[in-house]
Amino acid sequence: MSAGRPQRQPDREVAPVVQRVRVHHAKRGRLRFSSHRDFQRALERAIRRAGVPIAFSAGFSPHPRISYAGAAPTGVASEAEYLELALSQHVDPNQLALALDAALPPGFDVIEVVEAATSDFVARLEVSSWLIELPDLARDQVEAAGQLLWAADQVEVSRMTKSGLRTFDARSALVHLGGEQANPAGCGILQVVVRHCTPAVRPDDVLSALRQVADLVPLVPPVVTRLAQGPLMPDGRSVGDPLVADREFVAGSG
Amino acid sequence: MTGPASVFPQLEALLPLVAKPIQYVGGELNSRQKEWDSVDVRWVLLYPDAYEVGLPNQGVQILYEVLNDQDYVLAERSYAVWPDLEALLREREVPFFTVDTHRPVVAFDILGVSFSTELGYTNLLTVLDLAGIPLHAIDRGDEHPIVVGGGHASFNPEPMADFLDAVVIGDGEEAAIRVSELVRLWKSDGEPDGRAGLLLRLAISGVVYVPSRYDVEYLPDGRIRRVIPNHPEVPWRVSKHTVMDLDQWPYPKTPLVPLAETVHERMSVEIFRGCTRGCRFCQAGMITRPVRERSITTIGDMVEQGLKATGFEEVGLLSLSSADHSEILEVARGLADRYEGTETSLSLPSTRVDAFNIDLANELSRNGRRSGLTFAPEGGSERLRRVINKNASEEDLIRTVTAAFAAGWRQVKLYFMCGLPTETDDDVLQIARLAAEVIKAGRAASGRRDIRCTVSIGGFVPKPHTPFQWVGQLSPEGIDARLYKLRDAIRADREYGKAIGLRYHEGQPGSIEGLLSRGDRRVGAVIRKVWEDGGRFDGWSEHFSYDRWVQAAAEVWAADCIDIAWFTTREREQAEVLPWDHLDSGLDRDWLWDDWQSALNDEQIDDCRWSPCSDCGVCDQLGTSIQIGPTGRTLLPLTPR
Numbered sequence: 001m002s003a004g005r006p007q008r009q010p011d012r013e014v015a016p017v018v019q020r021v022r023v024h025h026a027k028r029g030r031l032r033f034s035s036h037r038d039f040q041r042a043l044e045r046a047i048r049r050a051g052v053p054i055a056f057s058a059g060f061s062p063h064p065r066i067s068y069a070g071a072a073p074t075g076v077a078s079e080a081e082y083l084e085l086a087l088s089q090h091v092d093p094n095q096l097a098l099a100l101d102a103a104l105p106p107g108f109d110v111i112e113v114v115e116a117a118t119s120d121f122v123a124r125l126e127v128s129s130w131l132i133e134l135p136d137l138a139r140d141q142v143e144a145a146g147q148l149l150w151a152a153d154q155v156e157v158s159r160m161t162k163s164g165l166r167t168f169d170a171r172s173a174l175v176h177l178g179g180e181q182a183n184p185a186g187c188g189i190l191q192v193v194v195r196h197c198t199p200a201v202r203p204d205d206v207l208s209a210l211r212q213v214a215d216l217v218p219l220v221p222p223v224v225t226r227l228a229q230g231p232l233m234p235d236g237r238s239v240g241d242p243l244v245a246d247r248e249f250v251a252g253s254g
Numbered sequence: 255m256t257g258p259a260s261v262f263p264q265l266e267a268l269l270p271l272v273a274k275p276i277q278y279v280g281g282e283l284n285s286r287q288k289e290w291d292s293v294d295v296r297w298v299l300l301y302p303d304a305y306e307v308g309l310p311n312q313g314v315q316i317l318y319e320v321l322n323d324q325d326y327v328l329a330e331r332s333y334a335v336w337p338d339l340e341a342l343l344r345e346r347e348v349p350f351f352t353v354d355t356h357r358p359v360v361a362f363d364i365l366g367v368s369f370s371t372e373l374g375y376t377n378l379l380t381v382l383d384l385a386g387i388p389l390h391a392i393d394r395g396d397e398h399p400i401v402v403g404g405g406h407a408s409f410n411p412e413p414m415a416d417f418l419d420a421v422v423i424g425d426g427e428e429a430a431i432r433v434s435e436l437v438r439l440w441k442s443d444g445e446p447d448g449r450a451g452l453l454l455r456l457a458i459s460g461v462v463y464v465p466s467r468y469d470v471e472y473l474p475d476g477r478i479r480r481v482i483p484n485h486p487e488v489p490w491r492v493s494k495h496t497v498m499d500l501d502q503w504p505y506p507k508t509p510l511v512p513l514a515e516t517v518h519e520r521m522s523v524e525i526f527r528g529c530t531r532g533c534r535f536c537q538a539g540m541i542t543r544p545v546r547e548r549s550i551t552t553i554g555d556m557v558e559q560g561l562k563a564t565g566f567e568e569v570g571l572l573s574l575s576s577a578d579h580s581e582i583l584e585v586a587r588g589l590a591d592r593y594e595g596t597e598t599s600l601s602l603p604s605t606r607v608d609a610f611n612i613d614l615a616n617e618l619s620r621n622g623r624r625s626g627l628t629f630a631p632e633g634g635s636e637r638l639r640r641v642i643n644k645n646a647s648e649e650d651l652i653r654t655v656t657a658a659f660a661a662g663w664r665q666v667k668l669y670f671m672c673g674l675p676t677e678t679d680d681d682v683l684q685i686a687r688l689a690a691e692v693i694k695a696g697r698a699a700s701g702r703r704d705i706r707c708t709v710s711i712g713g714f715v716p717k718p719h720t721p722f723q724w725v726g727q728l729s730p731e732g733i734d735a736r737l738y739k740l741r742d743a744i745r746a747d748r749e750y751g752k753a754i755g756l757r758y759h760e761g762q763p764g765s766i767e768g769l770l771s772r773g774d775r776r777v778g779a780v781i782r783k784v785w786e787d788g789g790r791f792d793g794w795s796e797h798f799s800y801d802r803w804v805q806a807a808a809e810v811w812a813a814d815c816i817d818i819a820w821f822t823t824r825e826r827e828q829a830e831v832l833p834w835d836h837l838d839s840g841l842d843r844d845w846l847w848d849d850w851q852s853a854l855n856d857e858q859i860d861d862c863r864w865s866p867c868s869d870c871g872v873c874d875q876l877g878t879s880i881q882i883g884p885t886g887r888t889l890l891p892l893t894p895r
């Protein structure tokens with residue numbers, strides 16, 4: 001509902017931003033079924049309950065200044081979600097991590113907060129590592145399918161996006177594909193490292209690609225977890241820690 | 255976790271396959287999970303609509319806390335599931351569950367269902383069926399929960415009488431505790447005579463209405479001959495419950511904060527209950543009398559505690575007409591002072607034209623976002639507004655909107671009804687003229703052209719326990735014809751038409767709502783047939799099917815002298831026994847009839863808060879009284895944290 005707007009904006013002083021912090025958090029268990037919008041609302045309320053001195057945007061409809069980086073899809077768990085908060089007062093990042101974690105529902109867990117000391121943070125999020133568990137499929141079958149996908153030059157998949165049905169290559173974004181070493185259950189598990197690109201290649205696109213190349217069709221919904229997000233390391237398959245630069249800067253100046 | 259096993263492991267495998275899965279996982283902030291074996295009485299509180307509508311419901315949140323605050327009771331919540339999950343639950347044979355611990359609903363003692371609207375009836379049948387509870391109360395055994403209805407629609411529960419074991423009429427806080435006490439006592443006595451024994455005890459207590467303990471006899475022409483209790487100790491009439499002194503019941507104290515998106519993303523505080531403005535169409539205003547205000551200091555405490563517990567950024571001050579609180583300006587100013595600089599906004603969801611003022615509006619928008627202006631003149635002409643006793647004059651409306659437009663608002667939304675008693679085409683066409691006057695006044699006051707007026711209009715549905723309970727409802731075709739005339743009149747206005755937005759609800763859903771509102775027990779078979787034919791979520795236009803209702807009624811009543819029109823468009827005589835006459839809202843039946851006659855004579859009736867008592871009967875009949883301020887108290891600044 002659009003509100004009636006006054007002719008002039010009211011006198012509103014916006015507190016300046018004095019500090020930015022980067023938050024590394026997880027989305028676990030039942031809360032993997034939350035959407036990104038669900039998380040945003042929960043975070044904004046947790047910020048208010050925890051008394052975090054968040055900065056607000058100017059204008060008639062002030063919004064808390066929070067920047068999000070590529071969120072894991074609804075239904076996918078994550079150990080590696082990142083966001084940035086703009087603050088109107090200086091805080092101790094460790095204290096903030098404790099307070100925010102306590103205010104968030106269990107399952108949205110704060111892993112670390114660091115002061116933002118560097119720019120181009122989002123550019124450092126080059127790749128994601130995903131763990132795909134297929135509870136009803138045998139390990140050998142899944143690994144064979146993975147090898148077929150890895151051997152392919154190109155695998156076109158289609159997905160409904162906001163701009164309609166899009167078809168794109170899911171193979172070229174894959175930089176690594178492997179089985180899981182510790183796998184006592186014996187069910188099918190794949191670990192993939194995928195480069196961030198547009199349109200994004202998501203875990204369900206990898207599953208579509210597996211279906212195409214190897215007719216791999218799980219009957220039980222797969223359980224997917226984002227394990228890490230960050231720069232691609234020189235070995236071409238490991239994912240680096242995107243907060244290293246900020247941490248080193250703070251340690252160096254402190 | 256003790257008690258019956260959670261179905262969550264089975265549910266979890268289905269959640270990736272459904273829309274908005276987060277609504278089914280529970281674990282909301284401020285939700286409760288009590289140990290199964292630590293209590294004697296276990297409730298499920300069901301809101302029979304989607305989670306996004308049901309979670310913010312104040313009735314459920316209040317009872318959830320009140321019941322869980324009793325050491326011998328636990329209460330968990332359930333909401334209707336969308337058809338995608340319903341199909342999967344059937345396919346995989348997963349029983350219906352609560353969102354708190356995902357225990358099967360069938361394992362609980364009491365299934366309480368809150369009917370804010372009649373259009374949730376079919377959804378209860380879905381829940382019963384998925385839970386493994388027989389649809390008809392008479393088919394249930396000792397292993398099934400007793401199904402208890404409540405909420406405003408339950409002031410005429412007769413259409414649902416086949417499916418409900420008992421019904422709470424009126425305020426639920428004390429009634430739910432008394433039902434819990436009766437169930438606990440029956441259990442500690444060794445559950446004598448099983449389910450039937452419990453229902454008889456409940457019926458004799460008068461705490462609830464037990465439909466199976468009343469027999470309905472009919473006349474050859476289809477009207478009701480009489481309704482009589484079938485046991486000597488069961489009372490002839492069941493009276494509504496009224497909670498006196500809302501300051502003693504400051505619930506909800508810690509409102510639920512959902513993860514899923516819901517229709518009201520705010521914390522709500524009920525600032526008073528009841529309304530005596532006397533609008534003749536308004537069931538809520540008739541059945542919730544007398545007015546009982548919460549004091550300014552209790553409101554302040556509830557807002558403080560609730561915001562701390564939730565982190566919401568908006569506070570809604572709820573009631574049937576919030577600007578009528580005797581200290582509303584002091585409440586709004588005190589809260590705006592307390593939360594200065596915290597981006598916490600205040601809203602009054604329900605404001606009358608004649609109680610609104612700019613000072614109040616400015617206090618409401620001081621710390622946050624300014625909400626739109628919404629008023630409900632309900633009728634387009636002065637004459638019609640006298641008939642419905644919505645005593646706001648056109649002068650009031652123009653004066654109010656002029657002040658608002660001068661203070662910076664650009665848009666106003668006006669609510670109307672179509673099909674009111676004695677209404678003519680001209681009364682409805684007056685709405686177009688009134689909207690044009692609003693635009694004209696707005697342009698003059700602001701000196702600008704970008705003034706908007708949105709007209710929202712739907713069909714009037716006569717409700718039980720109101721002065722209009724006897725009237726004939728206008729047919730869907732009659733409603734639609736008037737709405738189209740209004741639409742054409744607005745389109746034809748070259749000067750103002752483009753500045754007026756029209757949103758209308760066509761007549762068919764209102765006709766079914768009318769059937770369910772004023773129906774009797776014979777409507778139950780139609781509800782069941784509609785449900786069997788796939789009827790779900792009847793309050794949602796994308797799920798509602800008028801044809802399904804019409805066909806079901808035609809089939810079920812093929813050999814009877816009744817049909818949908820008999821229940822809706824037929825005007826009743828004074829002497830006719832109405833299906834809800836044995837349920838006592840406190841209103842004197844003769845007073846209602848006299849008020850209906852006054853309506854036909856264009857006579858107005860005053861509000862008993864400011865004028866002498868008009869003898870509606872509620873206070874005398876129920877031993878209650880008006881509780882209003884001013885208290886003279888103020889909100890002191892909060893001590894800094």
